[in-house]
Amino acid sequence: MWNYSQPVNIRFGNGRIKELGMIAKELGKENGIIVCGHHFKDSALVKTIKEQSNGMINHVYGDVMPNPSVKNVMECSDTIKQFNCDFVIALGGGSSMDCAKAAATICLTDDDITTYHGTGLPLPKEHLPLIAVPTTSGTGSEVTCVSVLTNYETGYKGPINSDNFYPSIALIDPELTMTMSPRVTACVGIDTLSHALEGYWSKGHQPICDAFAIHAAKLVFNYLYTAYKDPENLEAREKMCEASLIAGLAFTLPKTAASHACSFPLTNLFDIPHGEACGITLDYFARINEKAESGRLTELARNVGFSSVDEMADQIYKLKKDINLTVDLTEFHLTEDQIHELVKLSRHPNLYNNPVEVTDEMLYDMYRSFAGLDVKEKTLLK
The missing domain is CATH 1.20.1090.10 (Dehydroquinate synthase-like - alpha domain)
Structure with missing residues (x-):
């Protein structure tokens, strides 16, 4: 006896990063935020994505740590709220996606992510749509419902599993991985x-x-x-x-x-x-x-x-x-x-x-x- 389900819309191919603005339009959204690490924050790639989005992607949260923290999630959530964003783009490796997944849900609540981290409590079902754009080829996070976070105050690192965390769309452009060391x-x-x-x-x-x-x-x-x-x-x-x-x-x-x-x-x-x-x-x-x-x-x-x-x-x-x-x-x-x-x-x-x-x-x-x-x-x- 077994079940299978995979709700993520997968788009794979070289050069497909150019479709990001069009994808946002398909989702019926108009005010996006990019969630990424420090090395992408002011990069040419982020600048190009914003320029090609026809005004639909204007904001960046670029402080995700290599092992994303619960603090990252709350900072990202606050930024989403501040600019009233209606969709989220996770750009980078698994760390950016882990942070973006959790923030895209917690931003619609008054909760702290620690309420759900390692406690087994189910997250509220409402969440912003997420577009996952991997720049590494390893985590597979663009098609998973898992967010692995670290609470540096308690020393606990572990996953939160939620159907909320499945991205709406996974956009995989292998050319984005060419700069990996x-x-x-x-x-x-x-x-x-x-x-x-x-x-x-x-x-x-x-x-x-x-x-x-x-x-x-x-x-x-x-x-x-x-x-x-x-x-x-x-x-x-x-x-x-x-x-x-x-x-x-x-x-x-x-x-x-x-x-x-x-x-x-x-x-x-x-x-x-x-x-x-x-x-x-x-x-x-x-x-x-x-x-x-x-x-x-x-x-x-x-x-x-x-x-x-x-x-x-x-x-x-x-x-x-x-x-x-x-x-x-x-x-x-x-x-x-x-x-x-x-x-x-x-x-x-x-x-x-x-x-x-x-x-x-x-x-x-x-x-x-x-x-x-x-x-x-x-x-x-x-």
């Missing part, structure tokens, strides 16, 4: 692979999302290294944009699993970028999860071009090395207390979506091995 290309690319694989082996997997996952994973294995080594290769950029989008469709309903659960403390404690943090444990959990269902992950591995799950896991590790991503935690010289903290903080809800039950002992062994320590000399968990 190799480092960013690598981090968001491995995030795409994590979305695809975790969506496939998630407890909530279903056949439509499985097909998306296979398609996206195959593209990453075939094109990420090229996009990293040859940033101006338009074919590789297009294919990684396609992979990111399709992987977003692959995990939105099934949700991610253990690698994402472990990524949150790795990012919070050691400032490892989100995608890179997901990738650190991805090959480890591929091997672990092979045991979950007879032949299912073997079928995945074969569908994406490998003879076995082990061969696929080996390729994930090699790919991380080839694109200069972190493959272990030896550089952090972890103490026992830090390992215990990682184990405790990895007990995120995504962990329980993993097909194999992940025990504290398994996490402890994993983190000790990543730290270059002998797992046989472990002490009892606190």
Whole structure:
């Protein structure tokens, strides 16, 4: 038994950024705001978008942090209210989209976003329409109903899930990703692979999302290294944009699993970028999860071009090395207390979506091995 729904209108192709003003007109809106990070705030791209909008896009909130905060959401919401905006454009990577999604709802209330962050309370249903314009190829946030926010006062980082957060339109123009640095290309690319694989082996997997996952994973294995080594290769950029989008469709309903659960403390404690943090444990959990269902992950591995799950896991590790991503935690010289903290903080809800039950002992062994320590000399968990 399973359900499938995808309400986002997807428009994909080189040069389609020029359609933004027309899209706003189709939505019947006339006073838009761009939500982006500092590097886009005064950019030529934002200037061009405003000029081409025929007066429909005049405002910018450009202070989104790399890990967007609840404060960002409230500042953005206040700006939307100040200029009486009637639609929102999220321009950038997942951070801009996470902020814009939450602000487009909270701006129509007198609430603080913290009321809904980590509390499980449902958001009010009314929201402004959102146009998502990704400039990276990794998060898939342009087709998801998730906003991941950080409360720096409490130290809590976690997602809010709401149907409000589905963009009205996803406008994907691969040419906008050409300026991504190799480092960013690598981090968001491995995030795409994590979305695809975790969506496939998630407890909530279903056949439509499985097909998306296979398609996206195959593209990453075939094109990420090229996009990293040859940033101006338009074919590789297009294919990684396609992979990111399709992987977003692959995990939105099934949700991610253990690698994402472990990524949150790795990012919070050691400032490892989100995608890179997901990738650190991805090959480890591929091997672990092979045991979950007879032949299912073997079928995945074969569908994406490998003879076995082990061969696929080996390729994930090699790919991380080839694109200069972190493959272990030896550089952090972890103490026992830090390992215990990682184990405790990895007990995120995504962990329980993993097909194999992940025990504290398994996490402890994993983190000790990543730290270059002998797992046989472990002490009892606190």
